[in-house]
Amino acid sequence: MTTGELRLEGLRVIFNGGTPDERVALDGIDLTLAPGDYVTVIGPNGAGKSTLLNAIAGTVPAARGSIFLDGLPLTRSPEHRRSALIARVMQDPRINTCGDLTIGENLAFAERRGRSRSPFRLGRSRARLAESIRLLSEYGRGLSGRLGHLAGDLSGGQRQVLAMVMALANLPSLLLLDEHTSALDPEMADRVLELTDAAVRSTSVTTVMITHNMRQALEYGNRLLIMSEGRIVDDIGGAAKQALTEDALIERFRAVVAESVSDRLIA
Numbered sequence: 001m002t003t004g005e006l007r008l009e010g011l012r013v014i015f016n017g018g019t020p021d022e023r024v025a026l027d028g029i030d031l032t033l034a035p036g037d038y039v040t041v042i043g044p045n046g047a048g049k050s051t052l053l054n055a056i057a058g059t060v061p062a063a064r065g066s067i068f069l070d071g072l073p074l075t076r077s078p079e080h081r082r083s084a085l086i087a088r089v090m091q092d093p094r095i096n097t098c099g100d101l102t103i104g105e106n107l108a109f110a111e112r113r114g115r116s117r118s119p120f121r122l123g124r125s126r127a128r129l130a131e132s133i134r135l136l137s138e139y140g141r142g143l144s145g146r147l148g149h150l151a152g153d154l155s156g157g158q159r160q161v162l163a164m165v166m167a168l169a170n171l172p173s174l175l176l177l178d179e180h181t182s183a184l185d186p187e188m189a190d191r192v193l194e195l196t197d198a199a200v201r202s203t204s205v206t207t208v209m210i211t212h213n214m215r216q217a218l219e220y221g222n223r224l225l226i227m228s229e230g231r232i233v234d235d236i237g238g239a240a241k242q243a244l245t246e247d248a249l250i251e252r253f254r255a256v257v258a259e260s261v262s263d264r265l266i267a
Contacts, residue, residue, distance in 0.1 A: 004206030096163030099152025157188030
């Protein structure tokens with residue numbers, strides 16, 4: 001069965017509600033992703049991009065609205081329960097991996113995350129571990145031969161490669177990538193993005209990737225969202241996305257963001 005249909009209905013997140021510092025971080029987000037959608041998200045600082053992923057993952061509560069994944073209501077489900085269905089890679093490699101565990105132990109921990117034990121799972125676990133080692137071999141510059149080494153001894157880029165492999169270890173329904181290459185040098189960022197693209201395509205996992213890089217936003221995925229002021233202000237997919245140039249995207253980005261800010265000021 002194909003999985004990974006995400007539906008958000010009127011999703012609203014408020015910080016410091018009921019105080020003078022109240023701020024609407026997400027302002028009624030309506031969004032549907034089909035199974036296998038690979039979506040890039042751009043927007044100015046404070047647009048609500050990371051908050052959107054936090055709300056989906058369960059890190060921050062929704063003040064209003066609903067979240068469904070494959071028809072299952074997740075709005076009130078705690079973060080640890082969502083982890084069986086949703087994998088996430090953050091910007092900081094140290095958050096994504098445990099430095100005090102070996103590479104192999106990190107992989108084993110990721111594969112068991114949110115899952116129950118059963119005889120069926122034993123065979124599946126071995127198959128997934130073999131696939132994880134294959135990915136490390138292809139993209140990890142020798143990491144597959146260092147499974148007994150501590151993750152804390154790896155470089156930031158190597159830990160992010162490990163984090164990507166870990167994120168896919170238990171075949172999630174949804175993958176959330178929160179600027180996962182922005183802390184890396186350009187060469188390593190390209191390597192992690194190459195791994196990301198290959199893994200997303202091979203698994204067909206529904207993916208949401210936040211980036212500040214316009215080239216990445218155009219090059220990767222089948223759909224592009226622009227956020228501003230806690231709202232999705234543009235949704236570009238299919239042939240329209242393929243036809244966009246980087247200059248055209250920058251021009252469109254500036255126009256829709258300026259319009260959304262103007263609308264908020266008028267309101």
